[in-house]
Amino acid sequence: MEILVCVKRVPDTSENEIEINSSGSDIQRDDLVYSVNEWDNYAVEEAIQIRDNVGGSVTVVTVGDDDAEEVLRREMAMGADKGVLLKDDAFEGSDGRGVAAIIKGEVEKGNYDLILTGAQADDGAGQVGGMLAAMLDMPFASLVNRIDVVDDKKINVGREIAGGNQEMNEMSLPCVLSIQTGINEPRYVGIRGIRKVASVEIPVKGAADLGVDAAVIGAANARVKRLDYFVPPAGEGAEMLEGGVDEIIEKLIDMLKSKGGIK
Amino acid sequence: MARQIFAYILHKDGVADDTALELVEAARRLDASAPVTALVLGTGADLDKVCQEVAATYKEVWKVDNAALSYPNAEVVRKVLVNLIPKGAIALVPHEHFGMDLSPGLSIKLDAAYAPDVVDISALEGDKLTLVRQEYSGQVSTHVACDLSAGAVITIRAGAFAPDESRSAGGTVTDKSPDAGDAGVAGRKFLEIIEAEVGDVDITKSEVLVSVGRGIEDQDNLEMINDLAKAMGADVSCSRPIVDAKWLEKARQVGTSGQTVKPKVYLALGISGSFQHMGGIKGNPFIVAVNKNAKAPIFQAADVGVVADILEFVPELAEKIAEMK
Numbered sequence: 200m201e202i203l204v205c206v207k208r209v210p211d212t213s214e215n216e217i218e219i220n221s222s223g224s225d226i227q228r229d230d231l232v233y234s235v236n237e238w239d240n241y242a243v244e245e246a247i248q249i250r251d252n253v254g255g256s257v258t259v260v261t262v263g264d265d266d267a268e269e270v271l272r273r274e275m276a277m278g279a280d281k282g283v284l285l286k287d288d289a290f291e292g293s294d295g296r297g298v299a300a301i302i303k304g305e306v307e308k309g310n311y312d313l314i315l316t317g318a319q320a321d322d323g324a325g326q327v328g329g330m331l332a333a334m335l336d337m338p339f340a341s342l343v344n345r346i347d348v349v350d351d352k353k354i355n356v357g358r359e360i361a362g363g364n365q366e367m368n369e370m371s372l373p374c375v376l377s378i379q380t381g382i383n384e385p386r387y388v389g390i391r392g393i394r395k396v397a398s399v400e401i402p403v404k405g406a407a408d409l410g411v412d413a414a415v416i417g418a419a420n421a422r423v424k425r426l427d428y429f430v431p432p433a434g435e436g437a438e439m440l441e442g443g444v445d446e447i448i449e450k451l452i453d454m455l456k457s458k459g460g461i462k
Numbered sequence: 463m464a465r466q467i468f469a470y471i472l473h474k475d476g477v478a479d480d481t482a483l484e485l486v487e488a489a490r491r492l493d494a495s496a497p498v499t500a501l502v503l504g505t506g507a508d509l510d511k512v513c514q515e516v517a518a519t520y521k522e523v524w525k526v527d528n529a530a531l532s533y534p535n536a537e538v539v540r541k542v543l544v545n546l547i548p549k550g551a552i553a554l555v556p557h558e559h560f561g562m563d564l565s566p567g568l569s570i571k572l573d574a575a576y577a578p579d580v581v582d583i584s585a586l587e588g589d590k591l592t593l594v595r596q597e598y599s600g601q602v603s604t605h606v607a608c609d610l611s612a613g614a615v616i617t618i619r620a621g622a623f624a625p626d627e628s629r630s631a632g633g634t635v636t637d638k639s640p641d642a643g644d645a646g647v648a649g650r651k652f653l654e655i656i657e658a659e660v661g662d663v664d665i666t667k668s669e670v671l672v673s674v675g676r677g678i679e680d681q682d683n684l685e686m687i688n689d690l691a692k693a694m695g696a697d698v699s700c701s702r703p704i705v706d707a708k709w710l711e712k713a714r715q716v717g718t719s720g721q722t723v724k725p726k727v728y729l730a731l732g733i734s735g736s737f738q739h740m741g742g743i744k745g746n747p748f749i750v751a752v753n754k755n756a757k758a759p760i761f762q763a764a765d766v767g768v769v770a771d772i773l774e775f776v777p778e779l780a781e782k783i784a785e786m787k
């Protein structure tokens with residue numbers, strides 16, 4: 200099975216507190232630690248496991264700048280066979296539809312049976328997979344937490360729904376799936392693994408190589424645009440307990456007792 | 463031409479989802495002069511029941527009855543909606559597992575803008591709608607401009623807009639089934655629902671929950687959480703990353719894709735307070751949050767907060783409680 204996995208380089212929220220710059224035009228990017236989007240990592244692991252079971256290849260693709268290459272290498276160190284960087288000044292400022300249109304170019308140049316994305320990334324939009332599928336007229340399922348390969352034309356796919364229940368669907372290939380965390384346990388990538396792929400060549404493709412529709416990409420064609428970042432005025436919020444640890448614990452125990460929190 | 467707004471109504475077993483009351487308010491906030499139509503898709507007697515219920519809140523209700531809609535397969539629903547929703551209209555859909563499945567593709571097929579997971583509406587000037595979204599799990603908010611000139615699909619976060627409980631619309635139900643076209647899709651077929659496994663505790667019945675999140679860092683550290691819960695006489699629950707890492711069973715996960723809990727006291731330890739997690743906490747419990755980041759969103763929702771490293775704070779708290787007994 201030929202599998203394409205779409206990945207994104209994002210600030211690692213488990214390593215950083217996200218703060219806004221003084222003008223509100225962006226988050227503070229100095230000193231941020233970046234990594235591959237958490238959901239994408241599960242998607243790549245799933246792709247590798249499918250390839251190892253039924254054969255084929257895994258290609259990871261990202262739309263980004265030169266820095267984005269590092270996440271491709273990371274995922275190749277995990278076991279992806281190839282990486283492709285989609286990069287062009289014309290891509291800058293694209294909205295979700297623009298990004299999907301760019302990736303569509305790569306899909307059409309290849310011969311993929313299965314296209315995976317993460318269920319969502321740092322902006323919580325969760326849009327690229329569903330848009331890409333609709334543009335390609337391929338079947339789509341979101342929040343996938345199980346994939347059973349039936350044969351080379353069909354897979355059974357579990358979707359996570361409310362209450363921890365799972366919705367099973369039969370999907371025909373080729374199709375697009377967005378992957379939910381927890382579908383597998385992504386393997387650890389050590390520094391040695393990354394070194395091994397450090398010199399592998401990663402092709403870079405631009406708008407012309409991909410034949411992307413110029414009318415939907417870039418900031419000028421974005422129908423949805425971020426205007427600023429802000430922190431909403433704090434509501435009432437919690438009563439913050441302050442003082443020494445012993446003092447705080449004493450106060451907290453009194454409160455817990457009065458609310459029935461200690462039996 | 464007047465702007466038209468459509469609200470997609472989620473329903474199950476003949477009852478409309480709470481979001482039906484919230485979308486009508488979101489529509490009003492978006493453009494109070496625009497007519498709002500509820501879209502109710504399904505089949506049989508349950509569908510009619512939902513339509514009657516929804517007509518109390520929406521002046522216009524469009525019903526589509528089709529056996530292919532007995533289970534809401536997003537691909538089937540999308541096909542029907544593309545036939546029903548006129549060009550340039552705005553479609554509001556709840557942002558949850560179904561809305562996330564349906565909406566991105568729907569926006570492409572309608573050739574409309576897509577604004578996901580909207581929590582507030584700031585302004586409308588001509589075709590420029592200014593919305594509020596959140597990024598980085600709610601750590602920061604953004605204003606977003608959405609161009610409505612070709613219509614838009616907008617998903618709305620549950621709980622972000624106040625429910626309109628007036629039920630005074632006295633609306634009419636119109637059967638649009640003949641206009642919905644062929645609902646058949648190839649490529650994705652619904653098979654079955656596999657119910658969640660039952661765990662060894664039922665946290666939905668717990669009065670006191672000690673809930674642990676990614677801040678616990680390591681599986682071995684769960685021991686201190688168990689010790690604290692034991693000292694308090696509480697049950698242990700958790701956020702999603704703990705289940706994803708297989709450190710605790712799925713039945714202990716609180717949130718929209720886990721359990722809905724109604725405790726008296728909820729102690730959130732190293733949990734950031736994402737809306738998917740908080741969406742599983744009902745009944746207005748006394749919430750205590752311990753987090754090392756003073757700006758963590760959980761402190762907005764909690765009653766009492768402590769800025770501390772749980773790895774140090776929790777053992778001390780457990781010890782003091784145990785001593786006291």
Ligand SMILES: Cc1cc2nc3c(=O)[nH]c(=O)nc-3n(C[C@H](O)[C@H](O)[C@H](O)COP(=O)(O)OP(=O)(O)OC[C@H]3O[C@@H](n4cnc5c(N)ncnc54)[C@H](O)[C@@H]3O)c2cc1C
Nearest residue numbers: 675676677701702717718719720732733734739754771772
């Ligand atoms: C469709 C969908 C459904 C979802 N359903 C659910 C759901 O049902 N339940 C759920 O919980 N999530 C759900 N999520 C995931 C959700 O978006 C968040 O990713 C998740 O809730 C984050 O869990 P967390 O707060 O434990 O981790 P994080 O967001 O990583 O937060 C960890 C927190 O711990 C703090 N911390 C770190 N170290 C320490 C320390 N030593 N001491 C004190 N504090 C510390 C950090 O400051 C941070 O605030 C869902 C996501 C999607 C897309």
